[in-house]
Amino acid sequence: MAKIELPYLLDFCTLQTEDFTRIHTFFDNLKEGRLTTTKCMKCGEILWQPRTVCPHCNADEMEWIDLPQEGKLFAFTEVIYGAPLGMEQDAPFSIGLVELENQPMSVLARIDDAHYEDLEVGQEMKLKIITLEDGRVWFRWVHKK
């Protein structure tokens, strides 16, 4: 089957370098195995997803902080129809919202190692970093074993 080049505007993963995004540090850190986000240097709010401007106080000075890479499954569902372009061939697949350990924040991602029927709220999950064919990185959840 021929491989279809996706227009970048329809691509689920963003362009990750400094030329394209001001949050390129997130992807640089992810490549090093770190899940990070921004913390507002003015009001101290920890923001997810990473931001360049604080939605609470409008300050634009941020520092990067590491986030835990483990947590508990809070909610999940299955994508059967309407998967993002480039992922249609993977459906059905599950996505889950994981409450991070020791951090009042939840992170949504695909769940890589289980079918919907095998998932239960409260299961222990950990982050899995994936590298795409073109070198970009993204993340998913897998069960903590």
Ligand SMILES: [Zn+2]
């Ligand atoms: Zn702020």
